[in-house]
Amino acid sequence: MSxxxxxxxxxxxxxxxxxxxxxxxxxxxxxxxxxxxxxxILDPWSGHALYEAANLAKAAAGSKVWLVSMGPKAKLQQVxxxxxxxxxxxxxxxxxxxxxxxxxxxxxxxLAEAIEAIPGLDKSRLLLFGGWxxxxxxxxxxxxxxxxKLGVVDQFQGVDKLTIEDGGVLxxxxxxxxxxxxxxxVSGPPALFGWATGELPEPPNNPQVGMANMRLVMPALQKAKxxxxxxxxxxxxxxxxxxxxxxIVKDTPVEAIAREIVDWINA
Amino acid sequence: METxxxxxxxxxxxxxxxxxxxxxxxxxxxAAGLTAQFAVGLLGxxxxxxxxxxxNCGASAFFAVSGAxxxxxxxxxxxxxxxxxxxxAGATIVLGAATSRLARVMPGAATRLGGVxxxxxxxxxxxxxxxxxxxxxxxxxxxxxLTRDARPWVVTIAPGCFAAYAGAGGSxxxxxxxxxxxxxxxxxxxTRIISPSGEQQTIRPDAKLLxxxxxxxxxKQSDGAAHAGEAEKLILNFLNKSKASLGTSKSLIDLSGEGxxxxxxxxxxxxxxxxxxxxxxxxxxxxxxxxxxxHVVGWRFIGERRAVNLDANCGWAQGKADVLYVADAFKxxxxxxxxxx
Numbered sequence: 001m002s003x004x005x006x007x008x009x010x011x012x013x014x015x016x017x018x019x020x021x022x023x024x025x026x027x028x029x030x031x032x033x034x035x036x037x038x039x040x041i042l043d044p045w046s047g048h049a050l051y052e053a054a055n056l057a058k059a060a061a062g063s064k065v066w067l068v069s070m071g072p073k074a075k076l077q078q079v080x081x082x083x084x085x086x087x088x089x090x091x092x093x094x095x096x097x098x099x100x101x102x103x104x105x106x107x108x109x110x111l112a113e114a115i116e117a118i119p120g121l122d123k124s125r126l127l128l129f130g131g132w133x134x135x136x137x138x139x140x141x142x143x144x145x146x147x148x149k150l151g152v153v154d155q156f157q158g159v160d161k162l163t164i165e166d167g168g169v170l171x172x173x174x175x176x177x178x179x180x181x182x183x184x185x186v187s188g189p190p191a192l193f194g195w196a197t198g199e200l201p202e203p204p205n206n207p208q209v210g211m212a213n214m215r216l217v218m219p220a221l222q223k224a225k226x227x228x229x230x231x232x233x234x235x236x237x238x239x240x241x242x243x244x245x246x247x248i249v250k251d252t253p254v255e256a257i258a259r260e261i262v263d264w265i266n267a
Numbered sequence: 268m269e270t271x272x273x274x275x276x277x278x279x280x281x282x283x284x285x286x287x288x289x290x291x292x293x294x295x296x297x298a299a300g301l302t303a304q305f306a307v308g309l310l311g312x313x314x315x316x317x318x319x320x321x322x323n324c325g326a327s328a329f330f331a332v333s334g335a336x337x338x339x340x341x342x343x344x345x346x347x348x349x350x351x352x353x354x355x356a357g358a359t360i361v362l363g364a365a366t367s368r369l370a371r372v373m374p375g376a377a378t379r380l381g382g383v384x385x386x387x388x389x390x391x392x393x394x395x396x397x398x399x400x401x402x403x404x405x406x407x408x409x410x411x412x413l414t415r416d417a418r419p420w421v422v423t424i425a426p427g428c429f430a431a432y433a434g435a436g437g438s439x440x441x442x443x444x445x446x447x448x449x450x451x452x453x454x455x456x457x458t459r460i461i462s463p464s465g466e467q468q469t470i471r472p473d474a475k476l477l478x479x480x481x482x483x484x485x486x487k488q489s490d491g492a493a494h495a496g497e498a499e500k501l502i503l504n505f506l507n508k509s510k511a512s513l514g515t516s517k518s519l520i521d522l523s524g525e526g527x528x529x530x531x532x533x534x535x536x537x538x539x540x541x542x543x544x545x546x547x548x549x550x551x552x553x554x555x556x557x558x559x560x561x562h563v564v565g566w567r568f569i570g571e572r573r574a575v576n577l578d579a580n581c582g583w584a585q586g587k588a589d590v591l592y593v594a595d596a597f598k599x600x601x602x603x604x605x606x607x608x
Contacts, residue, residue: 015405017541023409030411044542100404101411104374105383135406135541140386141374148346148378153449155342157371160535173461176367179470179536180462182340186455197535197542232385235399235412240567243586248579250593257575257592258602261552264573265476265509 004062005189006122007053009089010111010130010146011046013071013079013098015039017135023237030101030237040075040098042083045131049195051203052162053129054087060164065089068114070107071098073221080217085210086203091217092118093224100136101237102229108145110227115150123150123190132157132194140194147192154186157194269303269398272330272356274349274363274373275321277311279338283320285473286364288431290424293391294362295325295432300393306330308352310345312338314441322437329441330355339457340368342375343449349376351446358419360398362391365423377421384421385413389428407545407567426472427547427568469503469532471512477548477569478502478511479539482518483555483576485529488597499530501600508607512548514539514565516556539565554596556583575599 015021015038022033032038042050050067057063067089069076076093084091092114096102115121115128128150130143140157147155158175165171168188173181175196249257273294275287283291291307298305307324309317309331318329332348349372353361361376363369365387377384389410390401400422403410462468484498506513515537522529539546541564551569555576566572566587574581574588575596584591592599 017406021405021408023404023411032405103383105378137404138387138406139374139384140370141377141384144372144375145378148375153343153346154455155371155375158367171458174367174371175536176340176460178462178472179468179534180460182367182460183458184341184455185458188454197538232383232413232415235394235414237404237409237411239409244572244589246585246588247590248593249590250579252592252594254594254598254602257594257599258606261573261575261592261599261603262606264571265550265552 003125004060004064005056005127006125007057007063007065007127007129008115008118009046009050009053009065009067010128010143011050011067011069012043012134012136013040013069013075014043014135016041022239025237028097029231030234031097031099035099036072036075040071040079042079043131043134043136045133045195047202048198048200049129049131049193050083050087050089051200052195052198054089054203055200056162056164057088066092066118068092068094068111070094070096070110070227073224076224077221084213084217085205085207088209088213091213091220093220094227095224096227096229098136100134100138101231101234102137103232104137104139104141105145106229108142109149111142112146112149114225115146126152126190128152128190128192130194132159132196143192143194152190152192154190155192155194156184158196159193159198160196161199162193269301269359270357271298271303271305271360271362272308272353272358273305274308274310274352274361274369275317276366276368277309277314277317279312281311281313281316283317285431286366286426288433289426289429290362290364291321291324291432292429293424296429297360297362297391297393297398298325301396301398306356306358308349308356309333309441310337310348310352318439318441320436321432322439323434324432328356329439330444331441332444332446336453340371341453341455341457342372343453343455344446345372346375346379347446347448349373350379351444353380353419355442355444361419361421363423365425370423373421373423377419380419380421382419382421383415383417386423387425388422389425391422391424406541407564467532469506469513470536471510472546474510474512475549476509476511477514477546477551478506478509479514479516479551479553479556480519480530481516481554481556482522483557483596485519485522489595494597495529497597499532501597501604502530503532504604505600508604512546513537514544514546516540517542541565553584553588554600557581
């Protein structure tokens with residue numbers, strides 16, 4: 001593609017996975033206990049999407065990456081301090097709760113509206129990237145709805161690899177059942193890719209990229225548009241009770257342990 | 268009065284996979300609970316064998332989108348097909364298995380229908396005449412029951428949550444439906460399915476046992492050296508004999524990504540836990556795994572759990588596993604393989 005791609009990455013923020021999470025019901029509906037105090041990260045699958053986008057943009061001259069991210073402004077700022085050092089992008093921020101109990105449809109509608117408002121957006125060059133799931137709502141629905149609202153009907157989910165072939169044909173590997181991949185081709189943009197883990201490691205911090213990004217991040221946060229999000233009618237939200245009585249077997253001959261395991265497997 | 272349609276994808280020969288039969292069982296159960304009717308919407312190149320297999324399932328009608336264009340699992344055609352099937356059935360509730368094919372398109376179809384969607388639901392019930400679904404949030408760390416007033420409500424059912432429909436077959440009358448494809452037609456072509464062959468296929472969703480290999484397999488052992496090669500042989504031998512499915516931890520996968528080729532057969536698709544899969548198997552055996560919450564998340568839907576590692580106080584195993592064997596996993600698994608013959 002001679003003019004490059006316009007790659008828009010949709011990426012939410014989630015609590016650090018090592019944190020203990022507890023649901024609480026408050027005036028605004030369901031949320032997490034001390035939610036605003038929990039350290040946040042860019043959703044892992046969104047992160048993979050961003051790194052793949054940056055990599056593709058480097059390879060296709062004239063390409064540009066936008067990151068559209070929704071969350072409380074203070075949290076977004078905290079996360080962007082790290083993410084901005086990983087890859088070059090222009091941030092489009094939306095000020096709204098980042099929790100998992102919000103409606104995927106509302107989130108998708110706000111993201112689609114923000115994408116439509118990107119100055120100079122050319123859908124014939126548009127590649128929509130995002131995670132195929134998230135570590136919060138995990139709906140596996142938001143990206144599909146964003147695509148529908150933007151009229152993008154070539155969509156792929158669980159993507160681990162995207163290559164550009166001669167003539168601009170996009171070749172895609174999507175995860176399917178049983179550890180297999182479905183390989184597809186699409187003639188070119190517009191297309192949507194819900195990334196699984198991709199193939200790239202997390203890039204090292206690059207202070208120069210970080211400084212360039214942050215010049216645009218702060219203004220983007222200042223003009224972040226507030227978004228109202230609804231919640232479904234939850235009857236309850238609970239932590240699972242799965243405390244098990246663990247039987248410890250130690251100081252036991254290996255053969256006895258192995259035999260017990262084999263008997264258990266065959267039972 | 269609700270009207271339910273259960274969307275089922277057919278396989279290449281027109282038959283139905285287990286996940287599709289589970290979705291039918293779910294639809295049948297929900298319809299009974301709501302005193303409603305349910306229809307079946309079939310999607311695939313050939314649909315009659317699948318419809319015939321469900322002839323006596325209690326469905327009020329069978330609709331189908333079929334033909335060569337629908338052999339491929341492709342968003343543009345599948346989203347149009349699901350939308351058309353839901354409209355043909357006049358559905359207020361649209362159910363389907365959360366397979367890769369349907370999960371890709373059901374939320375998009377809900378948007379086209381002007382409805383709402385919920386994905387990977389693990390339980391469906393009728394409470395007070397209203398449908399209520401259960402699904403998990405924050406990577407299986409908490410679960411919620413919810414209902415919705417908006418219709419149509421499009422719901423995908425996580426595989427393994429319902430007993431598959433197993434009624435007698437017969438002869439079903441199928442009404443063909445022609446979907447309206449987006450302008451420009453299908454620009455996507457599915458070129459092939461890439462599957463590991465034979466012994467290399469170590470992800471087995473229907474296996475009775477999940478075997479989880481942790482990063483401990485690659486650490487220095489009592490002789491001061493790492494034995495990744497030996498670990499690889501032991502694990503593959505065990506998988507071949509037991510026909511178990513293989514899972515692993517993020518830490519072990521990340522070692523591979525950092526250029527340390529630890530086990531050649533491991534990919535990100537094997538990863539279970541916070542940023543991996545949460546598979547469903549009746550039994551799970553973890554070896555050399557450490558850490559708490561991320562690993563526990565991956566084991567959320569494992570029935571009986573046992574673990575082998577060297578730390579009796581391992582935070583992951585205590586309270587999470589039924590049995591913890593404090594022993595050298597290399598020696599234990601070698602003996603297990605020997606005993607399995």
